[in-house]
Amino acid sequence: MGLELVRRGCFTAGYSIQVVDTQEIPKLRMKKHPPLNANGVCAALRHAGCKTISLVIFLSSMVLSHFAMAQEIPRAQLFGGYSYTRFDSPTLGFANPSNLSGFNISPAFNLAYGFGVKAELTGQYGSKLNVRDVTVGPQFLYPRGRALFFAHALFGDSRSFVRVGTGEGDTARAIVLGGGVDLDVSPRFAFRAVQVDYVRTTLFSTTQNNVRISTGLVYRWHTIRRRGHKPTLSSP
Amino acid sequence: MKRAALICVLVLLAGLAGCSSSSKHLAYVTSPTSNSISAFRVSNHSGKFTPVIGSPFPAGSSPTSIVLDPADKFAYAANQTGNDISLFKIDNSTGGISEIRPRTPAGIGPAALAMDSGGAFLFAANVSSSDISIYSINAGTGALTEVAGSRFALPSGASPAALTVSPSGKYLYVASSTLGLVFGYSIGSGGALQEVQSPVAVGSGPFSLAIDPGEHFVYVANSLSDTISVLSLDASTGTLTALPNSPFTAGNNPISLAIDSAGKFLYVANLGGNNVSAFALDSSTGVPTELTTPKSPFAAGTRPVFITIDSTGKFVYVANENSRDISAFTIDSTTGGLTNGGIAASLGSGPSWIATTK
Incomplete structure (x- = not known):
């Protein structure tokens, strides 16, 4: 069974690649792919006011099937983009979780193939509360074709200000566990299709279990190649 | 396989995101001594109190009593030493309250508030000036x-300590302590x-009034005579008549009353007994019978001064002045018995009154 890289057309700023069995190509050309049958889940998400989550996860699901083999990672990365947080504000007496929007800026330096250190600065803003996190920790990377998967565990501080009454602020520990996938756009740039994080904070003497989703662009410097393999992508 | 895994991830994320309302x-x-009002988010299921961020909120001088409008948009607090009424806007999303100035003048020593069920009028019992302030809302x-x-003037020295509006909103009853x-x-x-x-005689030191939902009986906590007076209410005229065997024996210094929404049970906070007595109410005669199974009274905190049943009808909350906390009880809707749920909330200063939204 042979493998062939088939261009599937433009994906945002670049293009994606899908692995297909060459023996199946005629079949693929003959019939359409069945659509992803996640309508029930999407409806539940929309019902709960989670359109942003639905959109980002849908985009990521479209992307995850478009990868092939590669053997290098960037030496350094700088991510910047949009970030959405579902903040666990009932722990503060709110009626419902808060939807916060903001930014995520994250520099990373990879010490070896598949391993690096990362810092993350995020700011999330809502009508009643703001949260800013500064965290640092290890990240683990796994390249597959034009996709670069990563996972990280970050630790630091979270600072929150709540506009209730005269206003209340607090600073507390934050733990961020999550990961995501970057897609090559060019040798220098990648598109972070999705980054999903569980963010645990202990603001105002209570524990919040939050979910954060980020997307944006990654700028990259240099590459680290896996020993014994030739690069499949041109390096800057 | 991959598709199933993806759907599982999506469901997991939806759960993590806490999408459900x-x-x-x-x-x-x-809390009169700290000139503040504490706010809590209360679980309909467990009755658990979660402090609202920013709580306690600053209030007037010695806020003693608080009532909410029927739409739960506004709260009114009687400031006993400030001789005025504070108006607060309720932010239902955060639970926070913010005072809308200026405060409305009252008589001297407004100690208790009552509002009609339609939210048209607010009544304040001015204990030191022995009169009733009446406001349209x-x-x-x-x-x-x-x-x-x-x-509205009461007889000199009446010192009105409690007042309540009948469920129909047609009558106001005031207790002279x-x-x-x-x-x-x-x-x-x-x-x-x-x-x-003409005023109806009850026991000594009446400090609380309660009317059953059917508007047939008025119950009076006689704090100094350790009894409960029961008065039949003529809904067409508003007149009261004491039951033949009234007053009925109660606990030690009964100070506050609450009747469940079905009118089946009466709960009484006993200031001196540090407990809560529970009575079954005879729907036809209005006679209260203290529960024996489970055995009433039920232990509360130190110096309970106020009792209320929350809007779900499942929980009783008691404000304990000296232990500076709120005791929570679960109501057995069949027997009327209470299960002590412990301390729902601890406060920095003694509580005096509790109001809950729907």
Whole structure:
């Protein structure tokens, strides 16, 4: 069974690649792919006011099937983009979780193939509360074709200000566990299709279990190649 | 396989994101000695209190009593040493309250508030000036306007300590803690009061009134005589008549009353006994019978001064002045018995009153 890289057309700023069995190509050309049958889940998400989550996860699901083999990672990365947080504000007496929007800026330096250190600065803003996190920790990377998967565990501080009454602020520990996938756009740039994080904070003497989703662009410097393999992508 | 895994991830994320809406309401607790009002988000399911961020909120001088409008948009607090009424806007999303100034003047020593079920009028019992302040309520802004005839004078030295509006909104009853009397008034369309009869004698030191939902009986906690008076209420005239065997024996210093929404059970906070007595109410005669199974009374905190049943009808909350906390009890809807749920909330200073949203 042979493998062939088939261009599937433009994906945002670049293009994606899908692995297909060459023996199946005629079949693929003959019939359409069945659509992803996640309508029930999407409806539940929309019902709960989670359109942003639905959109980002849908985009990521479209992307995850478009990868092939590669053997290098960037030496350094700088991510910047949009970030959405579902903040666990009932722990503060709110009626419902808060939807916060903001930014995520994250520099990373990879010490070896598949391993690096990362810092993350995020700011999330809502009508009643703001949260800013500064965290640092290890990240683990796994390249597959034009996709670069990563996972990280970050630790630091979270600072929150709540506009209730005269206003209340607090600073507390934050733990961020999550990961995501970057897609090559060019040798220098990648598109972070999705980054999903569980963010645990202990603001105002209570524990919040939050979910954060980020997307944006990654700028990259240099590459680290896996020993014994030739690069499949041109390096800057 | 891959598709199934993806759907699982999506469902997991939806759960993590906490997309479901909450089923909670709010509770507000006055603390006169700290001039503040504490706010809590209360679980409809467990009755658990979660402090609202920013709580306690600054209030007037000695906020003693608090009531909420029927739409749960506004809260009114009687400032006993400030001699005025504070208006607060409730933010239902955060639970926070913010005072809308200026405060509305009252008589001297407003100690208790009552509002009709339609939210048209607010009544304040001024214990030191022995009169009743009457306000009409602007449903849109919550603003109070004193009506013609306010302040409505009571006999000298009456020291009204408690008042309540009948469920129909037609009658107001006021307890004189010093004279041991209950006054009955009809409420006019403009809020003016008209006495329906001569005051009715009850026990010594009446400090709390409660009316059953059917508007058939008025219950009076006689704090100094350790009894409960039961008065039959003529819904057409508003007149009161003491039951033949009234008053009935109660606990040690009964100070506050609450009747469940079905009118089946009466709960009494006993100031001296540090407990709560539970009574089954005879729907036809109004006679209260203290529960024996489970055995009443039920232990509360130190110096309970106020008792209320929350909007779900499942929980009883007791404000304990000396232990500076709120005791929570679960109601057995069949027997009326209480299960002690422990301390729902600890406060920095003694609570005096609790109001809950729907």
